[in-house]
Amino acid sequence: MQTIELDPTLTQTLDNARSAGLTLVIGNKNYSSWSMRPWVAAVAAGIPFTEVRVLLDQPDTAANIANYSAAGRVPVLLAGEMTIWDSLAICEYLAEQFPDKHLWPQDVAARALARSVVAEMHSGFPDLRNAMSMNIKASLPGRGRTPGCQADIGRICEIWEECLARFGHHRFLFGDFSIADAFFAPVVTRFKTYGVALAPAAQAYCDRVLAHPAVARWVEEALRETEIAAGHEDNLPG
Numbered sequence: 001m002q003t004i005e006l007d008p009t010l011t012q013t014l015d016n017a018r019s020a021g022l023t024l025v026i027g028n029k030n031y032s033s034w035s036m037r038p039w040v041a042a043v044a045a046g047i048p049f050t051e052v053r054v055l056l057d058q059p060d061t062a063a064n065i066a067n068y069s070a071a072g073r074v075p076v077l078l079a080g081e082m083t084i085w086d087s088l089a090i091c092e093y094l095a096e097q098f099p100d101k102h103l104w105p106q107d108v109a110a111r112a113l114a115r116s117v118v119a120e121m122h123s124g125f126p127d128l129r130n131a132m133s134m135n136i137k138a139s140l141p142g143r144g145r146t147p148g149c150q151a152d153i154g155r156i157c158e159i160w161e162e163c164l165a166r167f168g169h170h171r172f173l174f175g176d177f178s179i180a181d182a183f184f185a186p187v188v189t190r191f192k193t194y195g196v197a198l199a200p201a202a203q204a205y206c207d208r209v210l211a212h213p214a215v216a217r218w219v220e221e222a223l224r225e226t227e228i229a230a231g232h233e234d235n236l237p238g
Contacts, residue, residue, distance in 0.1 A: 004074035013095035022049035023078040029222035033134040033186035035075045045101035057229035105174040113177040114180045128152035136222040141195025
């Protein structure tokens with residue numbers, strides 16, 4: 001992956017977040033794939049928010065999350081008097097509130113496909129999630145290769161190939177970085193952690209995602225974390 005210099009405006013966006021009306025509650029950046037998705041989407045679009053990080057697998061984790069949402073999971077977006085939970089619901093809310101940011105593709109056909117692949121990512125690929133849990137700091141090449149996980153990897157590569165061929169034009173899935181790329185960003189980090197060999201076009205896409213300033217910042221901050229979520233580490237494939 002090519003080394004990049006992070007856009008300084010991203011730092012300014014997050015530094016100014018406390019003056020904004022949005023608060024995004026997330027888990028550990030090393031482990032929380034669902035937290036990564038709306039965080040990356042918002043940062044990539046330059047939408048300011050206050051970040052609250054709740055450490056996972058701690059004695060007080062459930063109580064801390066309950067302070068923000070009865071659903072008992074992160075991420076959670078607090079917007080004025082509203083509480084919005086679930087990564088996709090948060091991203092849809094941001095897309096509605098900031099239409100000028102074009103979080104979804106503007107073309108009707110591209111937008112329909114983008115919503116379809118995001119929904120599939122949101123509800124599918126259970127074998128990949130179970131066999132290759134997200135752990136950005138780990139290096140586990142060759143592990144987690146269950147038949148079901150291999151099938152999920154193949155389907156994800158099919159999705160990427162179709163989107164890039166029809167709308168990506170050798171950039172992101174639909175040209176400009178969108179919610180679709182944010183939803184697959186944690187998959188990209190998994191493929192790196194577990195050393196998944198990909199076709200050149202898919203690997204090039206992964207490299208572009210990892211080099212995007214919003215994704216690179218999340219990864220950088222994940223690598224600086226010192227907390228260990230024992231439950232997540234115990235579930236790593238042997």
